[in-house]
Amino acid sequence: METDDVLDGGAPAADTAARVREVIAAAGVSQREFARRVVLDPSKLSRSLSGTRRFTVAELARIADEGRVDAGWLLGTRPREEDPAPTVGIEGGRPLQIVRETVRLIAEHGFHAVRVADIARACATSSAAIHYHFPGRAELLEAAVRWCMDEDTSHRAARLAGADDAAAELRQLLALQTPRTEQQRRQWAVWLDLWAEAARSTAVGRLHSEYYRQWRKTVADVVRRGVGQGVFRAGVDPQAAALTLTALIDGLATHVLSVSGPSAARAADAMHAALTTHVTHTILTP
Numbered sequence: 001m002e003t004d005d006v007l008d009g010g011a012p013a014a015d016t017a018a019r020v021r022e023v024i025a026a027a028g029v030s031q032r033e034f035a036r037r038v039v040l041d042p043s044k045l046s047r048s049l050s051g052t053r054r055f056t057v058a059e060l061a062r063i064a065d066e067g068r069v070d071a072g073w074l075l076g077t078r079p080r081e082e083d084p085a086p087t088v089g090i091e092g093g094r095p096l097q098i099v100r101e102t103v104r105l106i107a108e109h110g111f112h113a114v115r116v117a118d119i120a121r122a123c124a125t126s127s128a129a130i131h132y133h134f135p136g137r138a139e140l141l142e143a144a145v146r147w148c149m150d151e152d153t154s155h156r157a158a159r160l161a162g163a164d165d166a167a168a169e170l171r172q173l174l175a176l177q178t179p180r181t182e183q184q185r186r187q188w189a190v191w192l193d194l195w196a197e198a199a200r201s202t203a204v205g206r207l208h209s210e211y212y213r214q215w216r217k218t219v220a221d222v223v224r225r226g227v228g229q230g231v232f233r234a235g236v237d238p239q240a241a242a243l244t245l246t247a248l249i250d251g252l253a254t255h256v257l258s259v260s261g262p263s264a265a266r267a268a269d270a271m272h273a274a275l276t277t278h279v280t281h282t283i284l285t286p
Contacts, residue, residue, distance in 0.1 A: 016060070017049045019074050023067035036150050038062040039099050039143040058135050062095040065133070095133045097123055099147045102140055107186040111141060111193050142203055145194055148187065149211045156218060166226030170279060173219065177249045178272045179256050180265070188253050216242045223283065232283050241283055248278060 024034045031049075035042040040059055047053035055063075057075075064071035072078030101122040105114040116137070120127045134140040159176055163169040179185045198208035219242035226232030252271040259267050 013048075013054050014051055015076055016055060016074055017051060019076075020055070020060075020063055021049060023063055023069060023074075027067060034066070037096065038066050039095055039147055041146065056135075058133055058139065061133050065094050094123075094125075094129070095143075096147070098130055098133055098140075099143050102144045103148060103190055104186065106144060106193055107189040111197055116140075138201070138203065141194075141197065141201070142207060144190070145204055145207045145211075148190055148194070149207070149214075152187070152211075153214065160222075165231055166222050166229055167231040167284065169222045170219075170226065170283070173222065174249075174272060174275045174279070177253065178268050178275070179253055180268045185257060185264075188257055192254065192257065212246070216246055219245055226283070231285055233285055236283055244282075245275070245278070248275060 024031060027034055027037075029037070031045060032042045035045045038045075038059070039062065044053060044059075048055045048059075060074045061071050064074055070078060070080065073080040098119060102114065102119050105118055105122060109118075116127045116130050119140075120130050123130070130140075134143060156173065156176060159172040160169045163172055176184075179188045194204065194208065198205040216239075220238040223232060223236060223238040223241045227234060227236055227238070252274060256264060256267040256271050
C-alpha cells in the first residue's frame, strides 16, 4: 500500500528528488533500470522525480541501499558523509535480496504461509529490517510480483534477440513457458499463487493485468511479424492468436505443476508437444 506522508520535517520534495537524481546518475544506469533495481514502478519513480508524487520512506530506504548513501541525506535530515562507512556487499542490494527470498519462499510454501519472520531468517536479518524496506505484506507482495514480471520480461527479450525469424521466436517463447527446470517450475508456482491473490487484491490485480497485457502483446507482435515474413498464415489474427495461445500455455502449465517426479517431465513434454501441434495447425504456414 502506497503512503505519501514521507517528507514531513525533512527537505522539500524537490530537494529529495534532486538527490535521488544524483544517486541514479552515479549508478550509471537508465532510470528504468534503476527502478527495477529498487523494485519500484518506473512510472512512480518518474512522477516522484518530476514532483507530481512524493517518495515514500520505504522507497527512499531502497534507493539509499542501492546507491550506498545515507537515507537521512536523501530526506534532508542529515548532511552527506564524505566517507560513508562501508556496507556489507549483497548481490543486487538488500531490497532485491529480500524480494528474491520472498519469491523463493512463496514458490515453496505459498504466499499466505510465508511470514515476515521467515523472510528475515532467509535473509539473515531482522523483521524490522524487512519492514524498513517494505512496510507491509501488501507492498512486499507487490514488489515480488513486479520482480517476477521484470525477470520474465528480460528472459524473453534475451531469448528472442537471437532468433532468426518470427517462427524461431515463437519456438523460443514456447520453450521458455514450458516448466521443465526447477527455476521454471518455481516461477510458475509463484504465478499460480499470485493469480489467486490478484483476484482478491486490487493492487496486485492491476499489476497482473498489466503483465498479461504486455505478455499477450509480445506474442501478438511475434505473430504479426511472422505474417509479414511469410512464415505464418496470411489470415491469422495476431490478437486472437495471442489470446488463444497464452490461454493454452496457462492451462497446460497448471497441469504440469500438479504432478512431480518423472510424471512432471512427461507432462512437460506433453505440454510442449500440444503447443507445437497447435501452432503448426493454426499459425505456421503449411
